[in-house]
Amino acid sequence: MSAQVEEDRVKQWESEQERLKRLLLEEDTDDWQRSPDFSGLERVGGVDLSFIKGDDMNACAQLVVLSYPDLKKVLYGDSQMVTLTAPYVAGFLAFRETPFLLQALQRLQESQPELTPQVVFVDGNGLFHYREFGLACHLGVLSGLPCVGVAKNLLQVQGVHKNEEHQSRIAALHKGGDSFPLTAASGKVLGKALRSCDKSSKPVYVSVGHKISLDTAVRLTQACCLFRVPEPIRQAAADQDDEQRVEDLKKNLFVYRIFFNHI
DNA sequence: GCGACAG
């Protein structure tokens, strides 16, 4: 594909982001979001695409809805192999992934609308983005659902750098829930670096996707973290066979012990 | 040439 065609496509993507950005809501829109303990919140969703080694075309799109606040019951799960058409271009991740995440949400709407999540965690940035319209915003606006963006790596945009200053602020995050703002050159706070649990010193980067405020997004993210990555995303990112794999390991250990006992 | 580049 020619450089000119790719350039034109990026231009079109930029204007599409600009168009959708006008529909973005950066504030809390639901009652449960204002509650100190999120009372009224019962279903939290997570979406993710996972790939296998040498193949960047085929992926597994997953949507998981967990019970809140326990995060223990999988109320809904959807897993679908998909073939991606758009390439990965930094700043335009949404054009590669959103169609398949939306399809998963649509399948849920058609089959079990009562299980629709009240908020969706997205792996990737929301407002913390080159043009303040990352994947979590894109999916939020197109689905109409509140979304929270959670990135595992810092995107260096709008004057935010991972320099000495940044590293020292990370070192100052001592316990789960500690955070510091990611402030753009313009002065706008685009997101927050959050130590999501006590046991992980590496923060996650939280930003507004849609229909939620940054403070609520950060507070909710911490409430949904059993480990570094929010549980809904962690489970949407997990192989379907993971549980089976754990069972196999236990079985092998059992066989192993019997073997030695008999010798 | 070097560094950046969510997933």
Place this chain on the structure above:
DNA sequence: ATCTTGTCGC
């Protein structure tokens, strides 16, 4: 995104 092994700690 995914890769691969060990290694450290509870």
